[in-house]
Amino acid sequence: MSRYENLQRITALAPDFSSGYQEVCQLIDAWSFGRYQVLLLLLCSAGYFAVCADLLLIVYIEPSLEASFGMSNMDFAFLNFATCMSSNAGAVVFGYFSDRNGRRTPFILSATIAALFGIGSMLSNSYWLLMALRTAVGFGLGGLASIDFLIFNEMCPKRVRGKATLVITVFGALGVLLMAGLNLVPWNEYLPTSEKWRFMIFIGALPMLVVCIARAFLIDESPKHLVSVERYSETIEVLKKIARWNRERFEPEADTPTLHRLSLESSSDLDISLDDIAKPGIVTRFLWHPLKAYGSVVAYNPKLAVCLFSCWLFQGLANWGLTLFLPEYLTSKGAISADLTIFLMVACELPGLLLAFCLVDVPFIGRLNLMRSLFLLAAMSSLATAFIHQQLLIVVSCCAIYFFMIPNWGVLYTYSSEVYPTEMRSTANGLFQLHSLLGGMFSPFLSGKLVDKFTANNGSQSEVDCYMLAWTSCLFVGFISSLLLRKETLTISL
Template identity: 25%
Template sequence: MTDATTGSIPARLDALPLTRGHLRVLGGSGIGWALDAMDVGLVSFIITALVAQWSLTTEQAGWIASAGFLGMAIGASVGGLLADRLGRRRVFALTLLVYGLATGASALVGGLVVLLVLRFFVGLGLGAELPVASTYVSEIVPARIRGRLIVVLEAFWAVGWTAAALIGFFVIPAGPDGWRWAFLIGAIPAAYAIAVRWGLPESPRWLARQGHRGRAEEVVTMLEASPAVGRSAGIRVACDAEPPRTATAERTTARIARLWAPEFALRTLCLWLVWFCVNFAYYGAFIWIPTLLFSQGFDLVRSFGFTLVITLAQLPGYAVAAWLIEVWGRRGTLAVFLVGSAVSAVLFGTATGETTILASGMALSFFNLGAWGALYAVTPEMYPTSLRATGSGWAAGVGRIASIIAPLLVPVLLPLGGTPLVFTVFSVFFAIAALAAWGLVEARGRALDDR
């Protein structure tokens, strides 16, 4: 095959095999993703410990989770806008720094109010980081394996949540200050931000859009010179030359309005609906699972142990989704995993014995996290480069509104119908998301739109 060294930036990127350079970008972004998950996961265990230690009500416990999600809603919306203006890598590193420092400071709090304020700032960083990271990776990897690699990126979430479950199981119950040590461990992203800032390249698509053709060429040349891995070795596809595009000044309000232009309106509506419903059901369930198990009579260590086992089912969920997404496509994979999540939620809500709790909880974890992988893969593909981070960020921001509401709604629903009612509501939201998934555009194997 012809070595593609003279074409347009997007064409040259899509012509590449999978290289060690791609794996470095994927791994570097994935570590940040895992650290995000570890922070969110730790809160579910810390809430349970604080309910016992600080004698918190369920409403107060719900606010600890929702304060972080309020920050995430704002962070996701603002982070996407900043990433389209300032660059993917710069915003990615900044968000890691913000939430890492705020998490470390949380270890020193002595009361609920200060903890709520710090959780809000943690949420600002977390909310901005996730859509920026998926946009960043999607703009660098080749089109033919883009969906699969984004699911692999999302699989780092399971690694981080598993780490949180291990910390919850071994560290938090070890003493009255166990939850403080957990927060200190969660400060690691502040140090990792330095590695991200200097160790990873900027998105060449974004650089080209901004008129930095020379810097974009450097990144692509680096990837072209990087050794290929696996069956991709030696595969390069010829591509035609294309004049460089430069960005035009566009106001923030105009960029947001473009999300609702006739070309994008349906996909934006469906994407926001899926994000809202999945966030509502996922965070409503997984933030509360350790506390719900504790309230059902399991001691702290046992409820954390059950949660650890349930969490481990996330990894095979991602693995299956990563394979299916390039076989069935994005929409089909997303819809099937959402339907599986809906069924599993009902089963978990009505489970009584230890075996059925574990089995249905693992099924919920498997299908739910597979759906997350597909959702993060499809989201950046809905918009062109000039709008991609903004569109991804606002979709995530709308989803975070649901993640604010859900933890606060659980204490309201529990007296009305207990755990069965709570998880039936989550099941309905999963089902709505499955229907909305069919309004998204199928982009399997297609080149990204670089307008």
């Protein structure tokens, strides 16, 4: 059969391609949440555990880094800036190649990069070497953030997708809680202050090293991605494995007849050779194609892209800006104990996530109303903190911020993975991770300047608390942006 006849054949079969994809979606939604999904949930949760633990890790090791390398607040801010920039690069690169070449390889590679360079960074003997290695860690963590929620959502039945995705966020909270708990240990009795950061980095990277090995041996390509790129035989093989693990009945001829027929035809009739297809040049492949892919996400629904990116941006600005210099802020504010207060704040993430877990799949609430409520309540808690000076109330209001703000990450990841079609879903997730590009450019330096000003005034009650008011305004803008989102994704199939 000639190349022209093959192309005609492919065009004629276009409706069947859509039917085959729908069969895969319906089959996954009909199956139970079984052992395969539990394993995938654990591996994805471990990735998000590392992402969140790293955020608080870098906050807690600041004093130790200052003792080891003589860093100033601006040096520390620049370290966070470089890590954040590389995280953006990782999200963009892994997001694009995940849609182009599949989910599995980026899923494994991002974890491997984060683990190996994380372990390596504990051996740094200079500020600049530490920055270089932590920049590489950030690149891997950016890939984790853009891939982990997505690959899990594509293999999860829609009736439990919202709740199961929030479980991943719970593991992120546990990662932060681990670091907060370790910081309460009197390490000065066991280690010199200048060496504490090495131990903390090792603890943060070790679980990821184990997980990246498990990912390589246990995880398959997403069947929804496989069918979207017309790899039908591989799709059936992955579905057979999922059915076997979950003890479900699966007969391709009966359960997915269109997909079964396409798999037979693709292995015989559709024999276009790679030599018949012009190979793009380097510039086209590595610059124009990615730019075109990210442009297609915006073109798909410009209002959706702008409003959802704004939600990500201001959630990230508030979270990172508030957290980076939180110990210094709480000390100047007069909190009972900065470290204990942060530990309690992190602990409050868990009941907050439990509340979101109960509400995210409620029909009259769904993703959007929950997102809006969490933005608004976090903003109100932050605003209250700016005007409170009584020690106990400072702890209560700070805990309320994390109670409402942190669960919103899970809602944003869930909504962003559901609202775009499979062929651009990972690219869209990579695009939204760019929110930390702007956040990383401004929040470390702005946060450092604001806390320096607040500390210089010793948290005077007569001074306006610009530190907390800045992050309050970010949360309010996030709330307004969420009001402009209109498409609820609670009941849609991926």
